Structures are given as structure tokens and as C-alpha cells.
Amino acid sequence: MPEGHTLHRIARRQQKLFGGQRVAVSSPQGRFAEGAALVDGWEFHRAQAWGKHLIQGYRDGRRSQLVHVHLGLYGSFTELPVPMGEPVGQVRMRIEGAEVGTDLRGPTACELYTPADLDDLVARLGPDPLRRDGDPERMWRAIHRSRRPIAALLMDQKVIAGVGNVYRAEVLFRARLDPQRPGTAIDHETLTALWADLVSLMRIGVRRGRIHVVAPEDDHGPGSYAPDRPRTYVYRRTGEPCRICGTPIAQTELEGRNLYWCPSCQQ
DNA sequence: GCAAAATGTCAAG
DNA sequence: TTGACCTTTTGCA
Secondary structure, eight states, X not given: OOSHHHHHHHHHHHHHHHTTEEOEXXXXXXXXXXXXXXXXXXXXXXXXXXXXXXXXXXXXXXEEEEEEEXXXXXXXXXXEESSOOSOOSOOSEEEEOSSEEEXXXXXXXXXXEOHHHHHHHHHHSXXXXXXXXXXXXXXXXXXXXOOSBHHHHXXXXXXXXXXXXXXXXXXXXXXXXXXXXXXXXXXXXXXXXXXXXXXXXXXXXXXXXXXXXXXXXXXXXXXXXXXSOOOOSSTTOBTSBOTTTOOBBXXXXXXXXXXXXXXTXXX
């Protein structure tokens, strides 16, 4: 489930679990063997998220080392009490603290980073709604001069960092914006409100560990008797009735990703 | 038992 | 624009 909220939640969690502790680091699968060997036994100093990227900082006396993790589509961290037992499946990195350890599976990236690498990463990312220094004006400047559809711009990590396919679809629905509308055709006020909505939605995502964007007053209709309350308006609801107007939710492919929207509410 | 899909990114053409 | 890649889970035989 890796959009930005997942990574910020993981950073927070790892900071709490391991921050200031010496940790055992290994790569049971072997594909991060050299990196793991380098920081094994060092102090886990700090974990931070930038968009969908996780940066861990390790220290040992005067030495320090960064590790960069990107979960890609299906990467995940899981936790187990120590002793963790034999790894199950393909575990790229295992971090063991005093009481709890975590296993990393399926990441796109798990690699050593230099401070310069981190600078480059931050420089190529747009503002992150989950960071205090996230600046909506930077997003505005990138969007209002681009003719690309707003749905494509929101997925572009150079424009705004941390938004993925679910938040993209949902925030456009909540703003009642046509996903195909060009960036140039959206005014400053609309984008400022969209940013503010993302900030509050993604914070909820961090807190709950899952994406939940349906307002209580919209929580009715065909889905209301489902065991779980509905959490999304449009994402993966192709053909199902819009929670507001009943029109079937539409789906198309945009730049290789599935896009969902309500053709009636979002014009 | 196997294919397909998934909340992502990058490089090749 | 397309394909490759990382891994697990789901659905269909």
C-alpha cells in the first residue's frame, strides 16, 4: 500500500522502534548483503520520509551512513518480536532491535546512499504534503504552466511528492475536477484547496495506516451495509454507482496507470 | 498449479 | 510509449 502516507508512517514507526538503539542488520536474501554488513551493529539514528522514499541514518562513533528504500508497487515492511525466527520468503533487509525486528520484502530500491545522493533525491522531488516544509506554491508553479492533464500532474513526483494512484483519483473526485483538465485551466484557489485537502487526507492515512477519504455524510448507499465502511469514492469502483449521484464510475488508462472518476460529478 | 494484478519507477526505443 | 523489475496475493481451472 505504498503511497506517501505509508512511508511517513513507516519512518515514524522505525524511529520509535529503533531510534538511538544499536541494531542488527542483515540481508537474508543476499541482495543487500554488502550494505547490511556495513551498518550491522551500528546505531539506528534516524528515519525520515520524503514522498514515497524512506531514508534511514545509521551511526557508529564518528562514522555515519544513509540507506535509501523505495517500496515500489509491492514492497513492504513487516514486524516480528525478537527473536524473529527463520525469514519467510524473500527478505531483502532485516533489522533487529532489542524487542522487535522488521523484515523488508520486494522493494524497488534498498541501497546505500551518500549525502549527495539524498540532496539529488530531494532536488528532484516536488513538495510533500506530509512534510512541514511542503510548499503548495511550488506545486502551483509546476501545474499552472503545464498543459498536461491534472490527473497526470498529480502522479508526477517532480510536481508533488507522495501522491499515488489512490489519492490522485480520490482528491480529484472530492474537488469535483475533471481529471483531463489541463493544468493551465486550473486556478490558484482551486489548487490551494486541493493541497489543503491532500494534507488532511494524507495525515489521516498516516494515522490510520490506510487510505480513508469518504466523508461521514457520504457514507451511505449500496456500500453502507458492507462489513467495512466505504473508504473510497472512485478508486477501483469501475461500473459501481457514484456515492453522490449514482452514475457508474468510469475507468480509463492514462500514462500507463488506471484512472477512475465520476463522469457526472467531475466536469 | 498457474496467470494476473497491484497504491511505482526507470531505461530503452 | 513500452517493457522490465521487485514479491505476494487472489482468482480461476
